[in-house]
Amino acid sequence: MITEVLLYGDSGLMCNFGNKVTPQVNDAILFVNNQIQQLTGILYTVPTYNKLVVYFDKTQVSTSLVIDTIKQIKIPANLSSGKVHNIPVCYDLEFGLDLVKISEHIGLSIKQTVESHYSKPLYMYGYGFLPGMPKYGDTTYCAPRRLEKPRSSVPSGSLGWVEYYGSAYTKESPGGWNIVGRTPIQFFDKSKQSPCLIDPGDWIQFYPITLKEFYAWN
Amino acid sequence: MPGIKFITSGVSVTLQDNGRYGVQHLGISPSGAIDKRLMHTVNSLLGNCLNHPVLEFALIGPALQVIGNVKFCCAGKFNFNINKVDGRIQSGTVDKVYTAQNGDTITFEPCKNHTYGYIGFAHNFLISPDFKSYSIDTRSSLGPNSGKVFQKDDIIDLGEIRFTNSQDYKSVDLDPTKVIKVTKGPQWNNFINREDFFNKSFSITTKRNRVGMYLKGPAIKNNMKHDMMSEGIVKGAIQITPNGKTVVLLSDHGTTGGYPKIAVVCDEDYEKLAQMPFNHQFNFILE
Numbered sequence: 001m002i003t004e005v006l007l008y009g010d011s012g013l014m015c016n017f018g019n020k021v022t023p024q025v026n027d028a029i030l031f032v033n034n035q036i037q038q039l040t041g042i043l044y045t046v047p048t049y050n051k052l053v054v055y056f057d058k059t060q061v062s063t064s065l066v067i068d069t070i071k072q073i074k075i076p077a078n079l080s081s082g083k084v085h086n087i088p089v090c091y092d093l094e095f096g097l098d099l100v101k102i103s104e105h106i107g108l109s110i111k112q113t114v115e116s117h118y119s120k121p122l123y124m125y126g127y128g129f130l131p132g133m134p135k136y137g138d139t140t141y142c143a144p145r146r147l148e149k150p151r152s153s154v155p156s157g158s159l160g161w162v163e164y165y166g167s168a169y170t171k172e173s174p175g176g177w178n179i180v181g182r183t184p185i186q187f188f189d190k191s192k193q194s195p196c197l198i199d200p201g202d203w204i205q206f207y208p209i210t211l212k213e214f215y216a217w218n
Numbered sequence: 219m220p221g222i223k224f225i226t227s228g229v230s231v232t233l234q235d236n237g238r239y240g241v242q243h244l245g246i247s248p249s250g251a252i253d254k255r256l257m258h259t260v261n262s263l264l265g266n267c268l269n270h271p272v273l274e275f276a277l278i279g280p281a282l283q284v285i286g287n288v289k290f291c292c293a294g295k296f297n298f299n300i301n302k303v304d305g306r307i308q309s310g311t312v313d314k315v316y317t318a319q320n321g322d323t324i325t326f327e328p329c330k331n332h333t334y335g336y337i338g339f340a341h342n343f344l345i346s347p348d349f350k351s352y353s354i355d356t357r358s359s360l361g362p363n364s365g366k367v368f369q370k371d372d373i374i375d376l377g378e379i380r381f382t383n384s385q386d387y388k389s390v391d392l393d394p395t396k397v398i399k400v401t402k403g404p405q406w407n408n409f410i411n412r413e414d415f416f417n418k419s420f421s422i423t424t425k426r427n428r429v430g431m432y433l434k435g436p437a438i439k440n441n442m443k444h445d446m447m448s449e450g451i452v453k454g455a456i457q458i459t460p461n462g463k464t465v466v467l468l469s470d471h472g473t474t475g476g477y478p479k480i481a482v483v484c485d486e487d488y489e490k491l492a493q494m495p496f497n498h499q500f501n502f503i504l505e
Contacts, residue, residue, distance in 0.1 A: 006404060009482035012452040014404050021447060033243065044242035046450030046473050053450025055242070058485075127245035128448055128474030131358050135448070145445060170245075171359065188245075190348055190360065196244055 001028045001075055005067050008053060011043075013063075015052040015070060021137075023123040023201075025050050027079040030126075030201050035073045039066065047126045047200065048135070082202035084121050087185055089159060089206045090214035091117070095182035098144075102161060102178055106141040114208065116140045117180055121203035122166060130170050132188025132196045136204050137165040143178055150176035157182045159206075184209075184217035220286030220341060220376040224368050225323060228280030230427070231368040233343065233361065236269035238351035242473045246360065248453065249353035250469050252334050252428060253489045255390045256293035260338030263291045263315055265382025271352035273337040273368075279326030280368065282337075284318040289379045291315045294335030295392050298326045315340075315384065331495045332392055342377035357429055357470050394494050398487045399505045403456060404449065405478035410439045415480060420464065421499045428470040431492070437462030440478050448474040454483030454491075456502075468492055 001017055008014040015032070017025050026049065033047045036054055041061025046053040056066050091114040093099060103113035122136040143161040152174050154160075160167035160177025167177055170188040183206075187197045198204060209217075224231075234257065237250025251257040251274055258268045273279075279298065292298060292312045300308040303321035310316055310324070318324060329335055343352060345362040352362055359365035363372065406412070420435035438458045455467045457477040466483060467475070483491055484505055494500065 007401060008404060009401060009452045009454055010485040012482070014449070037240075037243075043239045044248065046242050048449050048474050049447045051447075051449045053452065055248075055452055127243065129245060129472045131244060131246045131360065133245050200243075 001025065002032070002071065005070055007063070011056055011058055013054045013066060013070070015054065017050045017052070019050065021049045021125075023081075026123070026125050027081075027201055028075045031075055031079055032070065032073050036066075036070055039069055042066070046128070048128060049125050082124070082199060084203045084205050085198050086205050086207060087183055088209040088213070088217070089118065089181040089183050090209050090211055091181040092211045092214075094211065095158070095214075096180050097158075098161075098178035099180055102143045102180060105144045108141070113141070114181075117161070118206035118208060121205045124198050124200050124202045124204055126200040127196065129167075130173055131190070132170045133167060134187055134196075134198055134204070135165060135167050139164050139166065143180075146176040147178065150174055154179065155182065157184060159183060182214070184214050219344075220284075220288050220378065222288060222374050222376065223283040223285060224370055224372045225281035225283050227367070227369050228275045228326070229278050230274075230276040231280050232274055232354035232356070232428075233271045233352050233363070233374075234274045234354065235271040235352045237469065238349050238353055238355070238360070241349050242450075245473050246349060247355050247358055247470050247473060249351065249355045249361070249428075251336070251353075252469050252492045253336070255388075255489055256334070256336045257338070259293040259313060259387050259390065260291045260336050262385045262387035263313065264289065264338050264340040265380070265384055266338065266340065270338065271343055272339075275326075275335050275337075276333055278328045279335055279337065281326070282324045284320060284322045284324065285373075286320050286376075287317055287379060288376065289315065289317045289340040290324075291338050291340075292336065293338070294329055295332035296327050296329045296335055298324055300324055313389070317379070329495075331394060333493050333495060339376060340380050340382065342380070344375040344377055355470055357472070392493065394498050394500075395487075395490050396500050397503050398491045398500055399484040400456065400481035400502050401484060401505050403479035403481045405440065405442070405446075406480060408440045408442050408478055409458070409480050410441055411436070412438075412480070414438060416502055416504065419499050419501050422494045422496055424496055428468055430465050430467045430471060433464040433466065435464055438464060438480060442478060446476050446478060448476045451475050452482060454485070454488045455479045456481045456483065466491060
C-alpha cells in the first residue's frame with residue numbers, strides 16, 4: 001500500500017500511501033506507524049490521512065535501515081475497526097460561529113446542516129496542530145474551505161469543519177477552521193495516563209445538546 | 219535551598235532540554251533547545267548530562283538574583299556581570315563555570331550578532347516535566363511554569379550544587395554564515411520558480427519565534443490548485459505561504475501543516491540559520 005518513501009530532511013522520511021484518503025488507508029498507516037515506532041532510534045512519527053512522517057536519530061539508526069524496515073512491514077488485509085465514542089455537541093449559534101455560512105455553502109437549512117453533521121459516525125484519522133487535536137471525517141456534505149483570515153482566538157471545545165473533515169480545538173488557540181459548534185468534552189488531558197480521549201482509528205458519533213445542557217455539563 | 223529569581227524577564231526566556239520526543243503522533247510539538255550545540259557546551263562544562271535542562275533566551279538574558287550558592291555556565295555570544303552583594307562587579311564570559319553567592323545578581327549584555335543564549339546550572343531543577351521533558355512549549359502550554367515564558371519575580375527552585383568535573387566539549391563557531399544547505403522538500407516539484415530560491419538572497423526579519431521564522435526574499439510560486447491535506451512536519455522544513463512568503467519551521471513547530479514545503483534545512487545548518495541575527499543576508503544551496 002506504500003507508494004513511495006521519500007527523504008524528508010536529513011533525519012526524516014515521508015511515506016506516501018497514494019492519493020486516496022479513506023479509513024482503510026488510514027488504518028494501514030496506523031498499523032505501519034505502530035510497527036515502526038518499535039524500531040530503536042525512531043524519535044517520533046506523525047501519521048496524517050494518507051501519509052506517515054518518520055523522524056529518527058541518525059546516531060542510533062541508519063536511514064537505509066529505517067527505509068528497509070518500513071518497506072518490509074506486511075500490512076494485514078483486515079484491520080480491526082476502532083471503538084465508537086459518543087460526543088455531545090451544542091450547535092447553538094452562540095457556539096456555531098460559521099453555521100450560517102456553512103449551511104448556505106451546502107444549500108441546506110441550518111437544522112438540516114446540523115443534522116447531517118451528527119447523522120453518522122466520523123472516522124478519527126489522527127492528531128495534529130495542537131496536543132490531542134483530533135482530525136476526523138468524512139462528513140456527508142462539503143463545508144467551505146478554511147477562513148481566508150484565521151481567527152486570532154478560537155474558544156476551547158470548538159469543532160472545526162472544512163470540506164469533508166473536522167477537528168476539535170483542545171485549547172483556546174488561533175485557528176482557520178469554520179466552526180460548527182462546541183463540545184463540553186475535554187479531548188486532551190495531559191495529567192492522564194492516556195492523555196487523549198479518542199485513538200486514531202476510532203469513530204466519533206456526535207449528538208446534539210442544548211445550551212442549557214452544555215452549561216450544566218460539568 | 220538554592221534558586222534563581224527573575225529581577226527582569228529578559229526576552230522569551232524558557233527552560234529547554236533535548237525535547238519532548240515520541241509523542242508527536244498525539245499532536246505534541248518536539249520543542250527542545252533551538253541550539254543544542256550550546257546546550258551541550260554548558261552541560262559539558264558543568265559536568266551535567268548533555269541534555270540537562272538549560273535556560274534559553276533570545277537577544278538578551280534576564281537579570282537573575284541568586285538564592286543560596288548557584289554554580290552556572292553560559293554559552294552564546296554575549297558577556298555578563300555578577301553584581302556582588304558587597305557592591306563589587308565580577309565580569310563574566312561564556313564557556314566558563316562560575317559560582318554566584320546568595321544575593322548576587324547576574325545581568326546580561328545583549329547577544330552580539332547572534333540570537334539565542336543559554337544559561338546552564340550544576341543543579342537539578344525542582345519542578346516536574348510534562349511527557350518526560352522539561353522543555354517549555356508556549357504554543358501548546360506544556361512544560362514547567364504552566365508552559366509560559368518566565369516573567370519578572372518568577373522563582374525557579376534548584377537542588378544543591380552537584381560537584382562534578384567538566385567534560386570535553388566541541389567548541390562551536392558562532393559567526394553567521396553566508397550559505398545554508400538544504401535538501402528537497404516533499405512538494406519540491408510543485409514550485410515554479412525554484413531557481414529564485416537559490417539564485418536570490420534571503421534575509422532574517424523580526425517576525426520570528428521558537429515556532430518559525432519568516433524570511434525576506436523572492437516570492438516563490440507554486441502550481442497547486444487545491445489546498446493540501448495536512449502532513450507531518452520536521453524541524454527545518456521550509457514552507458511557502460499562499461502569498462509566496464518563506465517560513466522556516468523551528469523546534470516548537472506544530473506536528474502537522476498544510477502549506478507546501480520546498481526544502482528542508484540540513485541538520486548541521488539548522489542551528490546556524492536559527493541563530494542568524496536580524497537583517498543578516500544569506501543564500502540557500504542544494505546539498
